Amino acid sequence: MKITNVKVLVCRPGRNFVTVKIETDEGVYGIGDATLNGREMAVAAYLEEHIAPCLIGKDPLQIEDVWQYLFKGAYWRKGPVTMTAIGAVDMALWDIFGKVTNMPVYQLLGGKSRHGVTVYAHANGESIEEVLTNLGQFIDQGYKAVRLQCTIPNQKGTYGTLEGKKNYYELQGNRPLPPENEWCTRKYMNFIPELFKQAREQFGYDIELLHDVHSRLTPIEAAKLGKMLEPYDLMFLEDSVTADNQQGYAQIRQHTTTPLAVGEIFNTVWDAKELIETQSIDYIRTAVSHGGGITPMRKLSDFAAMHHVRMAPHGAPDLSPIATMAHLHINTWAPNFGIQEFVGFGTDEINEVFKYELNIKNGMLLPSEAPGLGVDIDEEAMKKYEYKRSYLPVSRLEDGTLWNW
Structure with missing residues (x-):
């Protein structure tokens, strides 16, 4: 061949x-x-x-x-x-x-390590009440883990919330240049613990809760936040600080027992080597697409397992259903799998282009038994949807300084 x-x-x-x-x-x-x-x-x-x-x-x-x-x-x-x-x-x-x-593919990797792949959903909102309403709906649907993100009062464009109540898939492709968001660390730090306090008071401790800082804090600020969130028992705090200087995570580790996750923008095992070897993180979030494919992901999983680090691949809507299905196979096999980010089954437009079958039961995606990845494409349907230049947002502090988005 x-x-x-x-x-x-x-x-x-x-x-x-x-x-x-x-x-x-x-x-x-x-x-x-x-x-x-x-x-x-x-x-x-x-x-x-x-x-x-x-x-x-x-x-x-x-x-x-x-x-x-x-x-x-x-x-x-x-x-x-x-x-x-x-x-x-x-x-x-x-x-x-x-x-x-x-x-x-999971059989080619070595077979199943579990019956299904536990996923977490995104409960977002413009107020704590809206976030908790969405959280309750996900719990009713059977999800066992949910990420909470909320608009910070008096702050424009908070990460993770839905601008104008739009679907994730509508937020890009409609702007000629990157949109700009505003960020204030003090407002954020004074608000987020209350979100998780109310979530635990209303829904208890059986549901796993997660939060994404999106690299907005310094190490000592992230350490302070992790400590403030300890009473609410998060599954993990994601991207609390940029990982360019990986010693930052060791600093956070000294101050809080809140589990830490990072890695969605990592491209090779070398990006994560020091973090994993020093056990400065608990979950590695490298995606199959941005991390070089299934071949290196299998090696990353084995390396992480040696240091008590679990796999939690990036699964935001910037990955197509092909990567979603690839993650499903990797996660079904990986002995040290932790959890998979999951934003749903896509829109009618996406499902016209990509042909796949996803079954979810009790908060778990069940692996496909189809040969290969279990996903196909409709090339004729693709021709209907022309490329349009699009950007992720950028973030600025209130004084105009460019910050991490």
Whole structure:
């Protein structure tokens, strides 16, 4: 079997997605997610101009060798554009492998470690009352874990809340330039503990609660927040500080027992090496698409397991259903799986383009038994939804200083 063609497909069914389709001389094909939110065309060009020509004629079942060839062979290693491109190719090759062997990918990885994949939903709102109403609805639907995000009073554009009550998928593609949000650490720190206090008073301690700081704090501020949230027993505090200087997490660790999670913008195991080895975090959140695919994710999982760190992959709507299905297979296998972020089943537009089946029961996604990843695409439907340049927001302090979004 040889690779005969590599397609790079860009479409916008509500938001932009980049998809790789690898075709073979035996009629079997595989697909992968190459979406890099806000920089989609950089990955598309990398794939079309630099990777696709190198794949023609290669054996698609030599997955490890192809991965090493694309990673080491370019000399310029790592980075989000490179690793997202490699990740899409890797997913597509595992998809082909599963179809050739007539097995779901999780079986190829080593089989099931669990019956289902526990997921957490997002309960957002413009007030504590609205967040708690949404939390109650998720609990009624059977979710066992929910992330809480709330608009901070007198602050414009708080992370994680739904602007104008719009769906996540509507928030991008409608602005010519990045929107700007406002941030005030003091207002945030004085407000967020009350959100979790009321959540525990109303719903008790059986439900797992999570929160995403989105890298807005300094290490000592994050340590203070973690300590203030200890009475409310969070499953984890996500991205409490940027991980560029990884010693920051060791500083947080000295002051609080609130579990810590980070890694959604990590691209290789090297980004997480020090954090994992020093056990400065509890959950690693690298995504299959941005982290180079299934092949390195399996190695990251094994490395993290040696240091009591669990897998909790990024699962926001900037990943297509292809990455969602890939995560489902990885998480079904990974012995040290913790939890998976999950924002729902997409919109009608997305489900017209991507063909997949997700079953959720008692707050768990059940693995697909279809060969490969268990997801397909409708190329004709893709043509209806043209790419439109889009950006993530930027954040500024009240005095105008650019801050972390």
